[in-house]
Every structure is written in C-alpha cells, then in structure tokens.
Amino acid sequence: MTIPQEQDILLRPHAEQAFADELKALAAADDRPRPPSWQLSPWAVVTYLLGGTLTDGTVITPKYVGPRRLMEVAVATLATDRALLLLGVPGTAKTWVSEHLSAAISGASTLLVQGTSGTAEEAIRYGWNYARLLAEGPSEGALVPSPIMTAMRAGSIARIEELTRIPSDVQDALITVLSEKTLPVPELGIEVQAAKGFNVIATANDRDRGVNDLSSALRRRFNTVILPLPAGEDEEVAIVTRRVEQLGAALELPAVPAAAEEIRRVVRVFRELRSGVTTDGRTKLKSPSGTLSTAEAISVITNGLALSAHFGDGVLRAGDIAGAVLGAIVKDPVSDAVVWTEYLEAVVRQRPDWSDFYRACREVNG
Incomplete structure (x- = not known):
C-alpha cells in the first residue's frame, strides 16, 4: 500500500508545500x-x-503574471525595514502574491492575521490563556502570542489580509510594531523586539463596503504597491487558463479537454462589462455592481469544468458556464439583471459565433 504524501491529501496546500520542489531548486x-x-x-x-x-x-x-517591476519593488521593500501594502481591487492576486512572497522569503506563509470587522487587538498584539492567568497571574507562560509577535521573534514575514476590514483603532496597534520594531507587554514589564528578517505584508482594497481607511500615521509606515487588473485579454486568458489547470489538478476533477474558447468568452464578457465598452469600442455598456475580477472568471470556469465532468459529456460547453456567469454578474437582482439582459441582447445576440452562449444564458435567465 502506497502512503500518500501530506500535500496529496490536502485540499489546499500552503505555497511552501505545493511548490516545495521549486523552492528547494532555487535555494x-x-x-x-x-x-x-x-x-x-x-x-x-x-x-x-x-x-x-x-x-x-x-x-x-509563474505564480504572478504582470509587470516585473512591481514584484521587484515589492521584494526590495521587504528587504528594508518598510512594511509592504498590496493594494488593488478584488481579484488582483493580492492574497496570492502575499502568500508566495512569505513562502519564498521565510519558508512559511502561515503567520497570518485575517482581517474582519470583528478582529480584536489581541490578533495584532497578544492574548492570554485565561486558565493559566487565573492560576498563575500574568506570566510569559500565560501569554498567547499573535502571529505578529511570533514573526517578530523568529525574524519572519507576517501577513495581514484585508487590513481595511479591521477597525481603525485595532489597525493603529501596528504603528509601534512597524516604526519601533518592538511590541511592549506592559503587564509583564517586558517587550518583544523584532529579529532581523521580520516584516509585514498587508493586503487591502477600497471597493468593498464597510472598509476602514488607514490613518495617515499607519499609511506612512507602508510602501504601497498597487496590483492592477490584467492589461490585455490575452494576458488574462493565460492567467485564468493556468489557475484553472492547477485547481482542476488539486481538486482531482475528471479530465476535460482544453476549454480555450469558453475561457476567452468568459474573460471577454467580464472585461467588456468591467470597462463599460465592447472590445471593438463601438458599443457603450452599463457596468454591474460587482467587480468581475480575474478570480471570479477562474471560479466560473472551474465550476463549469465540474459540471461538464460530472453531469455533462466531458466537454466544456456554453451551457456549463452560463449559470455561473449569471451568478457572477447579477449580484443585485434588480439593477444588475437589467445590465445583464441589455448586454445579452445588444452584444451577445449580435455575435454569430456566440449563438450557443446566448441560448444557454437565455435559458438560465428564464
């Protein structure tokens, strides 16, 4: 009996696990x-x-497809004492880049603070094991270090996802860490000083509702790299194709023949609705409320592959992606539905080679 490797049974291995051979060869x-x-x-x-x-x-x-200079600036920032803020609209690979930067630099990407509206200051600084605190009083044994504190001690990269989702007063707990490279623990009369190699990568976007703007004091302590949406259709198609292949292998989806035509079709729909104009520049369009990001295009195609493999004939067709396309575009059942219907009639219906896609989408629309 063959014992499976650890990464073979994990649904989503960390970057340092999935690409361990590449990291070893590079080292x-x-x-x-x-x-x-x-x-x-x-x-x-x-x-x-x-x-x-x-x-x-x-x-x-390649883990990232985009301007080389952006990655050089990001890596150079982390080689200094400045923290790195990856900024961009949803779906521009901020989390993906953050994870791979941490894996390549520190060999681990798991020192992570996930920002939410409920993130407390303990997630940034430290907490307490209250059973030990009551039994022993304040002590280092009762201290529960945050991922930030752990990274400071180890000289590693700490990651903060969705920084602007964290309440502003909690965000500002980072100021001393980033400026003084120290984390005071007044209850014990000690401080944790950062070892060489420590740094922070944060990600943020300003498109989501409920974001908390960074204070000017905190923003000054970051170097900001803005990750753009893919510049051209071919570039975005290449990104989607590569990630779909990786996800299909990781999820062990049954093999489906190359789906280049449907991938390009989804990418074009998303790009046209994002930009508010058709590819040929002849027709102006209304844009829906969603972001229609590259990540959403990847999700649409992956879902279509699963449908085709398990409930279809094993070939990715328009009918396999129509439902997911509708779900990605129509977030608001009133305004977005109007945008999508107008696009179907004014653009999709007029393209002779898209007749199968038009019929599939009309069928899903009901």
Whole structure:
C-alpha cells in the first residue's frame, strides 16, 4: 500500500508545500546575497514569483503574471525595514502574491492575521490563556502570542489580509510594531523586539463596503504597491487558463479537454462589462455592481469544468458556464439583471459565433 504524501491529501496546500520542489531548486542554485533570515535572495524570490528556467534545467512556474517591476519593488521593500501594502481591487492576486512572497522569503506563509470587522487587538498584539492567568497571574507562560509577535521573534514575514476590514483603532496597534520594531507587554514589564528578517505584508482594497481607511500615521509606515487588473485579454486568458489547470489538478476533477474558447468568452464578457465598452469600442455598456475580477472568471470556469465532468459529456460547453456567469454578474437582482439582459441582447445576440452562449444564458435567465 502506497502512503500518500501530506500535500496529496490536502485540499489546499500552503505555497511552501505545493511548490516545495521549486523552492528547494532555487535555494540550491541561488548564489546571490540574501538578507538576514531570508531563505532566498531577492533575485530568486522574484524568479519564483514570475517564473523562469534555472541553469540545471529546472522550470520555475509563474505564480504572478504582470509587470516585473512591481514584484521587484515589492521584494526590495521587504528587504528594508518598510512594511509592504498590496493594494488593488478584488481579484488582483493580492492574497496570492502575499502568500508566495512569505513562502519564498521565510519558508512559511502561515503567520497570518485575517482581517474582519470583528478582529480584536489581541490578533495584532497578544492574548492570554485565561486558565493559566487565573492560576498563575500574568506570566510569559500565560501569554498567547499573535502571529505578529511570533514573526517578530523568529525574524519572519507576517501577513495581514484585508487590513481595511479591521477597525481603525485595532489597525493603529501596528504603528509601534512597524516604526519601533518592538511590541511592549506592559503587564509583564517586558517587550518583544523584532529579529532581523521580520516584516509585514498587508493586503487591502477600497471597493468593498464597510472598509476602514488607514490613518495617515499607519499609511506612512507602508510602501504601497498597487496590483492592477490584467492589461490585455490575452494576458488574462493565460492567467485564468493556468489557475484553472492547477485547481482542476488539486481538486482531482475528471479530465476535460482544453476549454480555450469558453475561457476567452468568459474573460471577454467580464472585461467588456468591467470597462463599460465592447472590445471593438463601438458599443457603450452599463457596468454591474460587482467587480468581475480575474478570480471570479477562474471560479466560473472551474465550476463549469465540474459540471461538464460530472453531469455533462466531458466537454466544456456554453451551457456549463452560463449559470455561473449569471451568478457572477447579477449580484443585485434588480439593477444588475437589467445590465445583464441589455448586454445579452445588444452584444451577445449580435455575435454569430456566440449563438450557443446566448441560448444557454437565455435559458438560465428564464
């Protein structure tokens, strides 16, 4: 009996698990200077993110498709004492880039604070084991370190997802950490000072409702890198295709033949509705309330592959993606439904080679 490897039974391995072979090959080939506590040099980190071929023939797959300079700026920031803020609309790979940066630099991407409206200051600073606190009083044994404190002690990268979802007063608990590189624990009369290699990567977007703007004092302590939406249709199609293949393999979906036509169709629909104009520039369109991001296009295609594999004929067709396209576009059942119906009639119906897509969408619309 063959015992499966750990990553083979995990639904979603961490980056350092899924790409362990690539990280190992890069570390072996990397002869450039490394900042303190870094597993790879800045050059190797960028190569890991953008892909390439090493001198021994090892192929490093791209994790991010976009301007190289953005990744160079992000990595250079983390090699200094400045924290990094990845900013962009939803679906621009902020979390993905954050995870892979942490994996490549520190060898671990799990020191994570997930920002929500209910995130408390303890998630940034520290908490207490109240059973031990009552039994022993304040002590280091009763202290429960946050991911930030753990990263400071280890000289590692800490990640904060959705920073602007965190209440403003909790956000400001980061100011001392980022400026002084220390975290006071007044109850014990001690402080935790950051080891070399410590830094913070935060992600944020300003499109979601309920965001809390960063104070100017906190924003000054970050270098901001804005991750854009893919510049062209071909680039976005390539991103969606690659991620769909990876997700299909991870989810062990039955094999479905290449679906390039349907992927391009979904990407074009999303891009046209996002921009408010058709690809040829002839027809102006209303935009729906959603973001129609690349991540949503990936989800639509992955869902279509599952439908095709389990309930269809094994070939991805328009009918397999129509329902998911409708769900991605029509978030508001009133205004978005009007936008989608107008797009179907004014654009999709007029494209002769999209007749199957038009029929499938009309059938789903009811």
